[in-house]
Amino acid sequence: MSKVFVTGIGMISAIGNTLGENRTSLLQGICGITKTKNLPSRHSGILPFGEIFIDTQTLKEKWKVTDEGVTRTMLLALHASQEAIQDARLSHSQLIANDTALVNATTVGGICLMDEFFRDVNKESNGSPYLSSYEMASVTRYLRSLYKINGIVNTINTACSSSANAIMYGARLIRNGLASRVIAGGVDSLSKFTINGFNSLHLLSTEICTPFDANRKGLNLGEAAAFLILENEEELKGKKLYAELTGYGNSNDAFHPSSLSREGDGPYLAMGGALASAGLDKKEIGFINAHGTGTENNDEVESRAMLRLFGDPPPFSSTKSNTGHTLGASGAIEAAYSILNLTHQEIYAGLHFKQPIPGTGLRPVTTTQRISLQHTMSNSFGFGGNCTSLIFSKA
Amino acid sequence: MNQMNTMETGQLKQQLKEQIIKFLNLTSVTPDNIKDDQPLFGEGEGLGLDSIDSLELIVLLNREYGIIIRDPKEGRKVLVDINTIVAYIEKNRTK
């Protein structure tokens, strides 16, 4: 089976419009979560969000998009995928080749336009320009037609682990010889739909989230897009190599639709599965980008699962304290951060942490530092018990 | 005086059971099946409701009785059985 390397990364989040800007913000410990008043929601200005401060119209102008029916989610995906493609220097002929695949993930898709969707679905209008934009596959279809992709195209939705699974699927396409290069990642934009959904579950904190802190009060939603270019080892001549994707594990917690089991079977099995597929011993993982949403349930269960698997877990933290929880994009942006850890041999401070959770005693890394790293792990766990862990290794 | 506030406790229990069945879509249960001291949560003796149902019941108490419970943990103390909920409604209802 071919090895899988990361040769390009593109991303946009509340802490930066490019990979480089994101790294600078992480190094400076910048938190992009704010109580702004831009969102079309009653909770805007009251609840904190990890919002990207470029409005949809500006994004359209930046990318010279004139088509009606293009949503914010599509534009964020376009923005990040363009950077990734340019970063990996994929040529037009490579993009359109039969062995180039596109695997995207999203949870809101076109429902970022909730009010328009609701009007169209109830036939209160003759139909807005967005009729083709609501289905889950709409963002991927948009990218496919822009880049004229001829290989395998897919959209995955496993809630908050969606884009970790998109990266895993992309890597497996390469390992199985079904693609030579894959554009894999995910996107979600802030939506009245998800804001009210998570709020109805009492999972949104009214303050900035404090992952792994004893007094954590919940998560903050954010928006982001990130894409990785994955390539097989034959494609690498003269290319910049960020990292090798060496392991992945996918497991279901089989416990509850919206919370994790006490002992964290799903997270434990996903992390363990990733180690097994990479052929690594647990001692070889140098850092974990934890799922760390800041909810009572996730952080305690994830801590317990890390203790169960590692005994003495490696350094870890959650970059959701910088970006908020970006749902369908979180697996991909955190994979990108885990790769930055490796390429620059540095780890970033987890923010807003004060006291460890009683019973686990685990403390996330709270100072940015240089460190020698060979392998990093990125965790993503979602509603429906869908847990996925990825392992990246120094190229 | 608010007419609903004068409702007898027995009547209120019956009404609440009907509301719970409707709100949670408990199609296999009738009000007569629910005992006043039967635990709502947990399998076996209980009705088998789960943590999402408890959030639903908090919404029900808000919509029907004008009660606001902000902390779900507080809710779990109230949402033990029909007796405990009715006692809480009688004390805290605003409609």
Next chain:
Amino acid sequence: MLFIHQTTCISPQQTFPEKDINLEYLYESSDNKLKARDPGYENIPANQLRKMGKSVRLGMGAALPLIPKDPKGIIIGTANAGMEESIEFMKQIIDHNEGILSPGTFVQSTPNTIASQISLYSGNKGYNITHVHAGMAFENALLDTAMLIKENPLNTYLVGGVDEIGTKNHNIDRLQSWYKKELVSNIHLYEADSPGSIAGEGAAMFLVNGNKTNAMARFKALTTLYSEDEDIVAGRMQWFLDDQLRTGENIDLLLTGENGDDRLLKFFSACESIMDNETTVARFKHMCGEYPTASSFALWIACQVLTNQALPQHMIKKGSIKKEYKNLLIYNNYKGMQHSFMLVSKIS
């Protein structure tokens, strides 16, 4: 790629449970909809059933008979599962002006609910994923499963396709002319000279592994493409056949997703024209209606034809009933853009 050992299907026709399958009788559509025949779901615990939307019921209902075989993973393709619950939750957001909202429909609104409910019900902690890529959702689920079997040759997996008729497809897809404006019965679906099809729904599940012994069919290969050009689509089909068939091998049955939409006929004509007179051409969308994962119904039909060596007369478009069906080619087309070819063979 993989071997199919057991299948189930809940559809608008008499396809469930297995002992009651009757494909000769055709249930009629009403109001341009072919709704799945509800099997009752007695085996699903009441406290789970009361929260499930239609897609989840269809998926769980179809998966239940296969769960005792303890698959090592659950792979679901669905384009629209959770859409109806999303709409219900939106209505609540609007009606209550983002106030205190009931979370049940939000939790059920995510499409991975089918795969996760199956795993929750059966305590299955293995691989679990949901592919949602519209008309390619089931195809990607199959491809994923084929990779899993290559990676873990001893494992058995549950793979399925599920979609429901909902407010979203019936209003938004209709605004885009994907459903017929005039009333058309499924019995006369292919005679209509107009755009659009009739709506359908269903769930088909497959227990698959890499072991030929006692299998009911062999899923040999799959190819997918995106094009609005019928010559490119037919060209891919020719390439696929040249690549997959050995000299002397023939396609006995071409099963197409023709759906009564006159705009899409060109694709089916182009593909049929590649076939010689030896090949019987049959259709299935008058049985299940049009929905993004209808190719899972087609694969289920293919397994029926291969195991029973029988083909209902009402399915035949060209050619005759055969003595033997060895190689079946399924061609499906979603909205004139997403195309898939699946080659399924009798176990020799």
